[in-house]
Amino acid sequence: MWYVIFIPVVAVAITHVVYNWQAGRCHSQRRLDGKTALVTGASAGIGKETALDLAKRGARVILACRNVEKAQHVADEIIKESGNSDVVVREVDTSDLSSVRHFANEILKTETHLDILVNNAGIFAPYHRTLTTDGLELTMATNHYGHFLLTNILLGIIANSLHPGCVRTEIASKAGGLSGFFLSLLQYLVSKDSKLGAQTSIHLAVSEEIDSVSGKYFVDCKESTCSKLASHRGMSKKLWLASELDVKLEPHESILYTS
Incomplete structure (x- = not known):
């Protein structure tokens, strides 16, 4: 009966190899000297690898993170590995709208320009529904509302x-519970490492061929087709308007605002 276990193990191993082999990779050698890049959730996983790559290209990199102490250790690692000392940590909790507003306004005051924004921070919330101080569901607040507000400002x-x-990061293990366990198991069996998982983020941030491309969806460093629901103009407009209301977006904060 050895084959009952052997065959699934081999199948998983082959799937893992093929999945990683087919994964997209950023081939751009573009330098980012004189540019400023901001990466949320840059203290681990995809965000950390993205920030490291941008630092190696010469950019000023801002690690926008909730855990400042952890992020500073990562910043020190990036500085050492990249040879770029212009890597700084700024505190922001994307689940807290007041934190996002304070952070964004400080960036506008202290930075002369911002060339690249990578909205990477995210969580996989536990089973029970948790509300933030703003009355928003925790996962939506962290993954969507916070970044919606930040980008607008x-x-x-x-x-x-x-x-x-599918990328091996801390996001599943932090969730806890059975769902977190099974997601962690899936990531372990069939997934990319963080460096490979960051390639599409890096590609969109640096590739020359993306300079004039906007409003598109990418997978493995290639433009892809999003779901019918995501591309539905009516639903997109409703989501935008609902997001504006939920974050209480002021007119001067909107990217659609003209003075």
């Missing part, structure tokens, strides 16, 4: 979205 911009694929 900071930039009038080229914006694209992406799916990094």
